[in-house]
Amino acid sequence: MHNVSNGQIALLVATIACFAVATICSLLRLRRDHEGLRVVGKVVAYLGLLSSVGVLIWHSAERGTWIPLGDNFDTLVCLGVLLAGFVLYMQVFRPLRGLEGFLLPIVILLMTAAVVFGRTQPHDYVNTTWSWVHRIAAYGGAVAFAIACAGGLMFLWVSRRLKSARIAGPGPRMGSLERLEHLTLLSVGLGFGLLTIGAITGLARIAETPGDTRLGDQWYLNPKVLLALCVWVVYAVVLHSPINPSFRGRRAAVLSVVGFALMVGTVVAVQFVPSGR
The missing domain is CATH 1.20.120 (Four Helix Bundle (Hemerythrin (Met), subunit A))
Known part of the structure; x- marks a missing residue:
């Protein structure tokens, strides 16, 4: 320690x-x-x-x-x-x-x-290539998703101001909706790629020590794993929003915020949920 x-x-x-x-x-x-x-x-x-x-x-x-x-x-x-x-x-x-x-x-x-x-x-980190790649990818993905969350919140704020016709008020403009959407999708794309790498290397670490994983024998039912899977699915939907108009704009922004909330839940689970044996 x-x-x-x-x-x-x-x-x-x-x-x-x-x-x-x-x-x-x-x-x-x-x-x-x-x-x-x-x-x-x-x-x-x-x-x-x-x-x-x-x-x-x-x-x-x-x-x-x-x-x-x-x-x-x-x-x-x-x-x-x-x-x-x-x-x-x-x-x-x-x-x-x-x-x-x-x-x-x-x-x-x-x-x-x-x-x-x-x-x-x-954790008692294992000094292996898989371990380092897993850690860097996981933490880098968290940073990217935090940026996507901020971009999504700003998109929702600007969209609300536009709808309420108060953009001529004393407050400064915060960028166009197009730019904010671009920032959100760019951050989601980077975070999704890193999260996928982190998931693959995490599975490789489990396979490297079969029967002796920190998540227990039924690691696939561990809350940490399930929350991480939910995060991956949510951001997969956001990432594919450009080819699905029904998920563009406001819905993509909301999902980016929801995804980050799930990411925070995953971090909390890592801190408080027992890791198995």
Whole structure:
């Protein structure tokens, strides 16, 4: 078990506070686009990203290895850093107003989970190629689905504003429906591919140790496996929405949000459901 010092927890709490302020500024700008709010939100978001990277460096130095995803703390902070980095990258090169207000809360949840679960290891990882590919694909898919969820929520928000004929109000526009749908489908496509790789390599790990799987002999009935299967099916429907007009637009956005909720349920199951023998 890797120790997480009180100093690392304190720095991570400060990181959460920075991202919370950035989120509030972004949400306030949806009502009134003020330059001061934009500057403050941008500054604290960068401070949050820098401090979270500092937490990772500090924790890696104490672990004695720079290989990521070694424990719950490192894994959850890594995911948060990836999401926060994506937000800031988008706002620099492909600005999409309001994106922080929908994605940074997910970053805050990941960082908070790191504080809560940070003093435990998720698994006794097996140092094999299958294990590493499985972990990277699974975590990368989770990041992509979080982005798809944010894109879906923004699509629903913009669609609601358009229908209520309030787009001429004081709030800034958040991008076209076409662009938001493209972001959602692109993220779903990436996440679906990674999830499929993670599922295949996960099955390979089970086959590698027949009769001694952590999920038990009836691993196919384990809640973790069933939830992961539901996530795969939901995103398969979203991924094929371009060839099925009845699932485009609003329905695809709703399904992307539902799929991410199931993904969160899978993560919770990993933490609390017994793993078998």
